[in-house]
Amino acid sequence: MSAADGVREHYNLWLGRRQPPGTEDPDFTRLADAVRRLQDQFTASRPPPALAAHSADTIEDLVAALAGYQVGEPDQVAGRQFAAVGRGQTFVPPVEIDTFDGDSVTARVSFGRFYLGSNGAVHGGAISLLFDDLLGQVANAPGKPRSRTASLSVDYRRVIPLETELTVTAHTSRVEGRKVFVSGALRSDRHLLAEAEGLFVRLLADQQ
Numbered sequence: 294m295s296a297a298d299g300v301r302e303h304y305n306l307w308l309g310r311r312q313p314p315g316t317e318d319p320d321f322t323r324l325a326d327a328v329r330r331l332q333d334q335f336t337a338s339r340p341p342p343a344l345a346a347h348s349a350d351t352i353e354d355l356v357a358a359l360a361g362y363q364v365g366e367p368d369q370v371a372g373r374q375f376a377a378v379g380r381g382q383t384f385v386p387p388v389e390i391d392t393f394d395g396d397s398v399t400a401r402v403s404f405g406r407f408y409l410g411s412n413g414a415v416h417g418g419a420i421s422l423l424f425d426d427l428l429g430q431v432a433n434a435p436g437k438p439r440s441r442t443a444s445l446s447v448d449y450r451r452v453i454p455l456e457t458e459l460t461v462t463a464h465t466s467r468v469e470g471r472k473v474f475v476s477g478a479l480r481s482d483r484h485l486l487a488e489a490e491g492l493f494v495r496l497l498a499d500q501q
């Protein structure tokens with residue numbers, strides 16, 4: 294399947310459930326994108342004191358404005374903007390899906406400055422986060438029983454550069470009863486950068 298709307302339509306069926314009408318919220322997605330950019334700019338900035346104070350005032354005003362609109366998990370929109378890169382959340386690195394067939398996925402990702410570990414390398418935890426999310430999506434592909442990560446192993450082969458478009462892939466390697474094993478790889482155009490093996494255990498009825 295190519296990088297067409299059809300791919301994203303499948304993602305709307307994550308966990309085999311259609312998203313309720315009105316779930317996609319372009320204004321909220323724009324807000325999430327702005328917060329992502331803020332995270333990157335904030336991490337990289339060294340503002341003078343007056344600008345730091347002014348920025349803090351502005352953000353505190355925003356926090357106060359959003360405080361009146363807090364909702365519980367069932368009504369949350371962050372993370373459920375399936376038509377948007379990054380799903381309208383600001384935690385998982387922004388992954389852009391290229392192909393997806395239910396058992397394997399090919400995607401692109403670029404880590405902004407927010408994800409810097411040290412000495413120019415992307416933080417290792419961000420790499421684990423990327424794999425947990427993408428491998429988890431494969432394990433929980435539409436029509437499959439819901440599962441959770443039981444184990445995730447990551448091998449860091451090379452320093453992972455910031456602000457570089459990388460390819461990330463994942464595929465189901467085998468299924469044994471309730472256990473779904475999903476493998477992943479992160480590559481630059483020249484090198485294998487990291488590999489992952491995830492075990493996702495399908496949930497029992499009382500674990501849903």
Ligand SMILES: CCCCCCCCCCCCCCCC(=O)SCCNC(=O)CCNC(=O)[C@H](O)C(C)(C)COP(=O)(O)OP(=O)(O)OC[C@H]1O[C@@H](n2cnc3c(N)ncnc32)[C@H](O)[C@@H]1OP(=O)(O)O
Pocket residue numbers: 307308372373425426427428429430440441442443444470471472492494496497500
């Ligand atoms: C609502 C709408 C949302 C929409 C939003 C959009 C989301 C868009 C996609 C995002 C995708 C994100 C995907 C992230 C997914 C998470 O990150 S989930 C969060 C992190 N994980 C957790 O919280 C899981 C915590 N652990 C648990 O709940 C339980 O340990 C588990 C995983 C359910 C398993 O417990 P259990 O059912 O009691 O299973 P148990 O009988 O112990 O083990 C079953 C088998 O697995 C094996 N096993 C279990 N654990 C392990 C282990 N650690 N190592 C090796 N083997 C193990 C056992 O040995 C056993 O093997 P067999 O004997 O059958 O051969």
